[in-house]
Amino acid sequence: MEHVQAPEEHGVDGEVGLGRGSGLIDQPVSPRLLPAPGVPVSRHRALRKSRSGACSSSLPARAVLSLLARLGLRGAEAGGLRLGDIDWRAGEIAVTGKGSRTGRLPLPAPAGEALAAWLEHGRPKCESRSVFVTVRQPYRLLTPESVRAIMGRACERAGLERRGTHRFRHSLATEMLRAGASLPEVGQVLRHRSMLSTSIYAKVDQNALRPLARQWPGAGQ
Numbered sequence: 611m612e613h614v615q616a617p618e619e620h621g622v623d624g625e626v627g628l629g630r631g632s633g634l635i636d637q638p639v640s641p642r643l644l645p646a647p648g649v650p651v652s653r654h655r656a657l658r659k660s661r662s663g664a665c666s667s668s669l670p671a672r673a674v675l676s677l678l679a680r681l682g683l684r685g686a687e688a689g690g691l692r693l694g695d696i697d698w699r700a701g702e703i704a705v706t707g708k709g710s711r712t713g714r715l716p717l718p719a720p721a722g723e724a725l726a727a728w729l730e731h732g733r734p735k736c737e738s739r740s741v742f743v744t745v746r747q748p749y750r751l752l753t754p755e756s757v758r759a760i761m762g763r764a765c766e767r768a769g770l771e772r773r774g775t776h777r778f779r780h781s782l783a784t785e786m787l788r789a790g791a792s793l794p795e796v797g798q799v800l801r802h803r804s805m806l807s808t809s810i811y812a813k814v815d816q817n818a819l820r821p822l823a824r825q826w827p828g829a830g831q
Contacts, residue, residue: 617729644680644716644786644799669724669732670742671760674752676721678761678775681705682782682800685757685775691741696725705801713801783811 677683677691687705695704701722706712717725725741736743740751762772783796797808 617726644718669728670745670752671764673721673724673728674742674757674760675764675778676724678757678778679782680718680721681715682779683775684708684779685754685761688775689740689742689752689754689757692739693741694739696741698722707801709803711801711803715799780811783808787811 674688677688678685681703683705684707687707690706691703695706696717697703701717702714703717704712704714729741732745733741733743734745734747734749736749738749738751742752743749744752758774761775761777765772765777779800783800786796786799787793793805793808793811796811797805800808802808
């Protein structure tokens with residue numbers, strides 16, 4: 611996987627802060643599980659609109675949307691990223707999700723480039739170690755509500771129905787299944803704690819559910 615050079619302006623040392631919190635650390639997700647760099651039409655339109663304009667205010671939106679679209683991050687996961695969670699050398703990010711569980715995901719080049727642009731040219735210099743902070747003082751990290759607002763504005767500019775961040779997670783899961791990924795693999799990328807959460811995507815490809823099917827108690831008697 612192509613790596614992005616680490617921005618130096620904010621003191622990013624390339625080390626992943628996998629020790630924060632008390633959650634368990636999952637095994638890293640293989641880059642082969644992620645779809646090719648191309649994204650579906652609806653997601654492409656939203657990302658393209660986020661890149662319009664050269665002002666620094668568009669940089670955090672582009673970086674956030676890239677993470678949502680290409681890695682299926684939840685709004686709270688994107689907003690909660692810290693500088694130490696990005697391993698520029700390995701091309702990975704550590705994502706802390708539900709239940710304080712931390713997983714390592716490969717960082718696709720387009721998402722890494724969007725992150726680097728924000729860190730180098732948009733993010734204000736401040737003491738906060740959060741990746742995404744407000745551009746005006748007092749500098750605060752982005753809340754899940756702020757991330758949803760970014761998603762909503764991007765959808766409106768792209769002429770799409772305004773929805774939450776789950777739109778990108780569902781689109782990523784659908785794309786993975788159609789590319790031949792199994793339901794367990796989709797669950798690994800989306801960091802589901804239970805296969806029941808992943809099974810909602812089975813309608814995309816019914817064949818993917820067959821290996822997981824269990825015989826009902828008493829069936830065949």
